[in-house]
Amino acid sequence: MNPAARTAVKRVATRGTGRGGLMRRQVLNGVAETAAEPASGETHRHAVHLPPVRSLLRQGGMRVAEATLVPLGLFYLLLQFVGLRWALVAALAWSYLVIVVRLLRRERVSALLLIAAAMLTVRSVISFATGSAFFYFLQPTLGNFLVGMLFLISVPLGRPLAGRLASELCPLPAHVLDRRAVRAFFARITVLWALVNIANGSTALWALLSSSLGGVLLARTVGSLTIVAAAIGLSYVWFRRSLQSEGLTLHWGLPA
Numbered sequence: 001m002n003p004a005a006r007t008a009v010k011r012v013a014t015r016g017t018g019r020g021g022l023m024r025r026q027v028l029n030g031v032a033e034t035a036a037e038p039a040s041g042e043t044h045r046h047a048v049h050l051p052p053v054r055s056l057l058r059q060g061g062m063r064v065a066e067a068t069l070v071p072l073g074l075f076y077l078l079l080q081f082v083g084l085r086w087a088l089v090a091a092l093a094w095s096y097l098v099i100v101v102r103l104l105r106r107e108r109v110s111a112l113l114l115i116a117a118a119m120l121t122v123r124s125v126i127s128f129a130t131g132s133a134f135f136y137f138l139q140p141t142l143g144n145f146l147v148g149m150l151f152l153i154s155v156p157l158g159r160p161l162a163g164r165l166a167s168e169l170c171p172l173p174a175h176v177l178d179r180r181a182v183r184a185f186f187a188r189i190t191v192l193w194a195l196v197n198i199a200n201g202s203t204a205l206w207a208l209l210s211s212s213l214g215g216v217l218l219a220r221t222v223g224s225l226t227i228v229a230a231a232i233g234l235s236y237v238w239f240r241r242s243l244q245s246e247g248l249t250l251h252w253g254l255p256a
Helices: 003-014 021-047 051-079 084-103 113-129 133-156 161-169 178-210 214-244
Strands: 048-051 249-252
Touching: 051 084, 051 113, 084 113, 084 133, 113 133, 113 161, 133 161, 133 178, 133 214, 161 178, 178 214
Parallel strands: 048 249
Antiparallel strands: none
16 A cells, blocks of 8 residues: 555544544545555556567567578579579569568568568679679678678667667567666667677678588578577576666566
């Protein structure tokens, strides 16, 4: 019971009984109930609810798969059995097909899919012109460095890219985003993900210059996924601690 409710109860105890006392008691009980109501609302504001983990992983996994993993798989498969040009066509056709289907269904096209399709288009045009798979893998490697620099630049501009990308997967309430520790968190993990992109680019560049095509694919899949998984785990722990510093608690699943 909050202080306002206790005051109301004390008044009931000190005033007389009888009809007048009963009326006062009813009025004061109403005051006590009204004063107690904000407590539940305040508790709700201090609880940050995220979608269920399974739902979040499913949505995020589907977006990553359709934007990057499926085109990469199609490219490698057709490269082995048909050749470079048809591999390029298959990967590019998949990306455009997904975008068209989303538009026809009037569904939102994710920023990740648009960026991946744009980069894939540039890679395909250059690879068609040169006829070399080396340039096809060199461009995303250089793209990792470019994305890392964009992430770093967004921090001093006050618009950390990690926050914008996170809002697509899991929008947070405005009163949470306005917290100082939460704003600092998004700035810091933007730097973290800039370093992740630079690390992925460095690993892929080393494999591209010193290994075979299979080694490049291994570096861009297994190596990249390992680094990304570690960064996701660190981001989660960091996010939870940032919320706790603001008196907020993190809950998975929709509020009851």
